[in-house]
Amino acid sequence: MNEKTQHRTAIESGVPDHLQYMHPMMKANLGNWDWHERPRPGVLRHVTKDGKNIYTVRAGTQRQMDVFTIRKLADIGDNFGDGYVRFTTRSNIEYMVEDEAKVAPLIAELEANGFPVGGTGASVSMISHTQGWLHCDIPGTDASGVVKSLMDVLHNEFVQEKMPNRVRITTSCCQINCGGQGDIAINVQYTKPPKINHDLVANVCERPAVVARCPVAAIRPAMVNGKPSLEVDEKKCVCCGACYPPCPPMQINGAESTKIAIWVGGKHSNARSKPTFHKLAVANLPNNAPHWPEVAAVVRKIVDAYKKDAKHWERMGEWIERIGWSRFFEMTDLAFTKHHLDTWTGARKTMNSSAHVHF
Amino acid sequence: MKDGDSVDTKTTSGKKPTPFLDQLEDGPWPSFVTGLKRLRDEGTPNNQKMMNDLLGQLNHSYQERTGYWKGGAVSVFGYGGGIIPRYSEVPHLFPESKEFHTLRVMPPPGFHYTTDLLRKLCDIWERHGSGLIAFHGQSGDIMFQGCTTENTQKAFDELNEIGFDLGGAGPALRTAMSCVGQARCEQSCFNEAKAHRGIINRFLDEMHRPSLPYKFKFKFSGCGNDCVNAIHRADFAVIGTWRDNIKINQDEVKKHVAKVGRKYTIDTVVSMCPTRAISLNDDDTMEIDNKSCVRCMHCINVMTKALSPGDDRGASVMIGGKRSLKVGDMMGIMIKPFIKLETDEDYEELEEFAEACIEFFADNALEHERIGETIDRVGLPAFLEAVEAEVDPNMVNHPRTSSYVRTDDFDEEAAKWFERKALKAGMTVASE
Numbered sequence: 001m002n003e004k005t006q007h008r009t010a011i012e013s014g015v016p017d018h019l020q021y022m023h024p025m026m027k028a029n030l031g032n033w034d035w036h037e038r039p040r041p042g043v044l045r046h047v048t049k050d051g052k053n054i055y056t057v058r059a060g061t062q063r064q065m066d067v068f069t070i071r072k073l074a075d076i077g078d079n080f081g082d083g084y085v086r087f088t089t090r091s092n093i094e095y096m097v098e099d100e101a102k103v104a105p106l107i108a109e110l111e112a113n114g115f116p117v118g119g120t121g122a123s124v125s126m127i128s129h130t131q132g133w134l135h136c137d138i139p140g141t142d143a144s145g146v147v148k149s150l151m152d153v154l155h156n157e158f159v160q161e162k163m164p165n166r167v168r169i170t171t172s173c174c175q176i177n178c179g180g181q182g183d184i185a186i187n188v189q190y191t192k193p194p195k196i197n198h199d200l201v202a203n204v205c206e207r208p209a210v211v212a213r214c215p216v217a218a219i220r221p222a223m224v225n226g227k228p229s230l231e232v233d234e235k236k237c238v239c240c241g242a243c244y245p246p247c248p249p250m251q252i253n254g255a256e257s258t259k260i261a262i263w264v265g266g267k268h269s270n271a272r273s274k275p276t277f278h279k280l281a282v283a284n285l286p287n288n289a290p291h292w293p294e295v296a297a298v299v300r301k302i303v304d305a306y307k308k309d310a311k312h313w314e315r316m317g318e319w320i321e322r323i324g325w326s327r328f329f330e331m332t333d334l335a336f337t338k339h340h341l342d343t344w345t346g347a348r349k350t351m352n353s354s355a356h357v358h359f
Numbered sequence: 360m361k362d363g364d365s366v367d368t369k370t371t372s373g374k375k376p377t378p379f380l381d382q383l384e385d386g387p388w389p390s391f392v393t394g395l396k397r398l399r400d401e402g403t404p405n406n407q408k409m410m411n412d413l414l415g416q417l418n419h420s421y422q423e424r425t426g427y428w429k430g431g432a433v434s435v436f437g438y439g440g441g442i443i444p445r446y447s448e449v450p451h452l453f454p455e456s457k458e459f460h461t462l463r464v465m466p467p468p469g470f471h472y473t474t475d476l477l478r479k480l481c482d483i484w485e486r487h488g489s490g491l492i493a494f495h496g497q498s499g500d501i502m503f504q505g506c507t508t509e510n511t512q513k514a515f516d517e518l519n520e521i522g523f524d525l526g527g528a529g530p531a532l533r534t535a536m537s538c539v540g541q542a543r544c545e546q547s548c549f550n551e552a553k554a555h556r557g558i559i560n561r562f563l564d565e566m567h568r569p570s571l572p573y574k575f576k577f578k579f580s581g582c583g584n585d586c587v588n589a590i591h592r593a594d595f596a597v598i599g600t601w602r603d604n605i606k607i608n609q610d611e612v613k614k615h616v617a618k619v620g621r622k623y624t625i626d627t628v629v630s631m632c633p634t635r636a637i638s639l640n641d642d643d644t645m646e647i648d649n650k651s652c653v654r655c656m657h658c659i660n661v662m663t664k665a666l667s668p669g670d671d672r673g674a675s676v677m678i679g680g681k682r683s684l685k686v687g688d689m690m691g692i693m694i695k696p697f698i699k700l701e702t703d704e705d706y707e708e709l710e711e712f713a714e715a716c717i718e719f720f721a722d723n724a725l726e727h728e729r730i731g732e733t734i735d736r737v738g739l740p741a742f743l744e745a746v747e748a749e750v751d752p753n754m755v756n757h758p759r760t761s762s763y764v765r766t767d768d769f770d771e772e773a774a775k776w777f778e779r780k781a782l783k784a785g786m787t788v789a790s791e
Binding site for chain 2: 008010011012013014015016017018020021022023026027030031033034035036037046054056060061062063064065066067068069073074075077078084086087088089093096114116128130132133134135136137138139140141142144145148149151152155175176177178181209212213215240242248253255258266268269270271272273275277287289290311312313344345
């Protein structure tokens with residue numbers, strides 16, 4: 001083997017040891033914590049069993065960050081914090097400081113540099129999102145851009161703790177739903193069966209794998225114009241897009257036909273009620289990037305109705321369960337249609353088989 | 360060939376026009392577009408060129424409402440996964456970003472960083488990549504976005520030299536996530552990072568050389584608040600819990616009631632307990648029926664000073680959570696109601712159970728099937744037998760309602776149950 005083809009052998013070090021990067025005060029107090037409080041939105045105070053404090057200041061980021069932004073965040077950590085940071089599940093950055101006197105200047109510096117301080121407690125935290133047009137191979141819309149637009153609209157809800165409980169919003173650029181479950185989930189909803197480029201299928205797609213992917217067995221092999229291809233039974237097709245990733249010639253996206261649906265009442269936490277999936281609120285909203293004004297208007301309506309009507313500590317889904325879906329659709333001015341009736345496996349379990357009715 | 364090939368893609372300055380993206384620079388939330396433009400204007404020469412065309416292609420996507428990336432095969436020497444290859448479908452319009460691969464890199468558990476480490480990561484990525492990093496992707500990876508095929512190995516080598524390793528992609532063990540946990544949270548019931556590193560680093564081969572039927576994800580949450588969304592998102596969710604009683608500091612209960620009021624305490628704590636296990640006494644102390652408590656965390660979340668998890672701590676394991684493809688979203692099912700997590704042997708037991716589940720998955724899942732789907736297909740009893748887990752009432756919301764089942768060996772199964780019960784009782788007596 002000559003010099004040029006020699007490769008360095010990887011060190012399969014796996015998950016790095018976090019202790020080397022952890023704030024020394026936290027490292028010294030692993031498992032020694034007693035209680036916590038939130039002195040103000042965006043700030044946590046955790047207290048050890050022997051009465052020592054660590055203060056955390058949480059700020060929103062754009063998640064997709066250039067090196068200049070990251071270095072700025074690092075400078076803030078050195079000049080106003082203790083040099084240690086962490087990120088939350090929802091891409092907020094957290095600065096941990098031992099000295100309470102550092103909290104106010106740290107907040108001021110973050111805000112002066114355009115990083116909103118908040119996202120704690122009963123706030124609308126950063127939207128958990130996907131890659132979209134920036135990097136995904138199958139996206140129906142963008143992620144970072146629409147999230148930026150929506151967080152602009154929800155900025156006040158991020159920097160305050162005035163919601164009944166925390167609100168977790170997610171977006172997904174296709175129906176695979178990488179963004180996950182949320183109190184409000186804003187997801188692409190395809191409305192047309194895939195449009196097949198029969199010239200390419202034979203060369204690009206492993207046809208049996210594509211047939212096997214379809215959740216409703218609507219795809220079968222076919223000869224089209226003398227070439228091996230695939231055909232879709234459009235009456236059976238549920239437009240889920242599952243065939244598109246393994247077979248890009250089955251184009252599921254369309255500039256006009258790719259729409260947005262909003263779902264409500266998903267919850268990860270086990271607090272009070274068991275975790276839940278989100279449920280359909282409205283479909284067929286236009287995919288009107290970059291600002292998604294129609295989507296933003298519906299999100300605003302849902303957030304405001306929840307804020308006004310839910311009891312303290314009720315999450316979105318728990319609130320709706322109490323007031324009933326009739327009232328939810330009434331309060332949000334959204335339509336309840338036959339498409340809200342589940343038709344998938346297990347649908348019967350989503351129906352009301354009781355005399356309990358909301359008026 | 361997609362639409363829009365005749366679009367004007369260059370201004371006189373050489374900068375690709377970005378009228379759609381320009382609309383995303385105002386407003387109070389930090390703008391990723393401003394960041395991308397800064398890389399285009401002030402980045403290293405390679406960052407500048409790549410970002411100019413990347414901005415152009417992204418704007419083109421906004422205009423045409425279409426994505427323009429396709430996959431491919433790129434890896435580093437010795438590994439079969441961890442890189443997400445992206446090739447532009449419009450390379451003639453945006454040649455400098457025609458290769459825009461992502462390196463998925465595993466972060467420290469709990470996402471802890473020093474500012475010094477952040478700078479090192481930036482320096483490496485500025486040299487070899489685009490200068491764009493996402494903290495973090497939905498699987499929990501640091502995503503180093505935008506690299507040419509040629510530079511992929513160079514970037515990895517440098518990241519690897521400072522102690523970082525690639526995460527998972529494709530049909531493989533995936534990067535895991537854990538909450539902040541015992542590093543800062545009093546509600547943590549086990550050492551999340553120890554479990555996380557123990558399991559992932561034990562099965563690294565399954566991550567770096569993908570050979571499973573499909574993806575397999577672990578997530579670790581220190582309590583039922585499940586801050587890393589494990590039940591919904593992980594094939595193997597580890598959720599902290601405890602077996603003994605909730606700890607009550609009655610003085611702090613009284614202070615809480617005095618501060619927020621009796622009615623508010625009843626409305627927000629007592630009435631919200633999902634199993635009606637709490638009552639407020641006439642003297643404003645609290646009574647908890649711990650046999651009825653399901654460790655949901657609500658009362659502890661509200662009264663952080665007065666209430667805390669018990670001392671006999673460990674975790675529950677739930678198997679089979681996943682997102683939509685192909686049968687619809689699924690949550691994990693409770694399989695191990697409690698594994699004590701205190702000694703190294705306890706963590707070893709958790710790792711061994713993880714190994715049994717991965718083996719079951721490798722041996723039994725169909726191609727492109729997640730373990731939750733496999734369990735649905737073969738039935739939970741068959742899964743339990745395969746991984747040698749004992750049946751437990753905590754696995755169900757309620758026993759079966761369908762009579763379509765053969766029960767001819769019911770007596771033998773019942774005998775096993777009573778035998779286990781006797782054994783457990785005997786062991787408890789012996790240990791006392």
